[in-house]
Amino acid sequence: MNKKVVAIILGIIILVGAIFGLWYNKRSSEQPKTPSTNVSDSAKFKSEYPRVAANNRFVYASDKEILDIFDNGSGVVFLGFPQCPWCQHLSEHVDRAARTEGVDKIYYLNIRDARASNNEVYQKLVKKLEPYLEKDKNGNPRIFVPDVSIVKNGKIIGRYKEESTGDDNITPDKYWTNERIERTLSQLRGFMSQLK
Incomplete structure (x- = not known):
């Protein structure tokens, strides 16, 4: 029983971590990119x-x-x-x-x-x-x-x-x-x- 509880808890932690990772990647890719202020x-x-x-x-x-x-x-x-x-x-x-x-x-x-x-x-x-x-x-x-x-x-x-060239073209x-x-x-x- 103890091993089963630990396995379930680990599974939940891994699942929550994966969901958070996917959410974070999606959110950061949707944010507008700011232009670099380092361009002289x-x-x-x-x-x-x-x-x-x-x-x-x-x-x-x-x-x-x-x-x-x-x-x-x-x-x-x-x-x-x-x-x-x-x-x-x-x-x-x-x-x-x-x-x-x-x-x-x-x-x-x-x-x-x-x-x-x-x-x-x-x-x-x-x-x-x-x-x-x-x-x-x-x-x-x-x-x-x-x-x-x-x-x-x-x-x-x-x-x-x-300088004038006399040629407008x-x-x-x-x-x-x-x-x-x-x-x-x-x-x-x-x-x-x-x-x-």
Whole structure:
């Protein structure tokens, strides 16, 4: 009788343990996976902009951080979005210039949704950049991307300006000749060197 009771108790313990194990595994597999917070900004940017170096200088900035730089801060501000092929190409050159000049951060803001909705942040950015902006088909100032500003103590000391080709249908691959890349790097480095 004693052996029978011990066997039953052991059986119940094993059964309860198995049920608990199955329940725990099911529960943990149903919980949402949280994204890793260990992914650096440079790694995240590289995943969105594959042309840049793995050790790129891009950091994701909030709307407020970008507006603060334009108000009274200093730094390189890159406005764009990954779906823009011109942004993809220019990001590589901005990063190279920053690394050469010892600029440790390029403040990046994806403005695609803000521009599409013409939200308050986009309107504030347009107001700050208005003297430099081209007009859209309705005559309103518009931030065409990529948009790169070099800001020192809240004053814009330089802006990337794309060279005119006279060809509205030119692709980024055709536009970026070795000569244009060198001129762009020189232009950007000249502005960035003033941040020191």
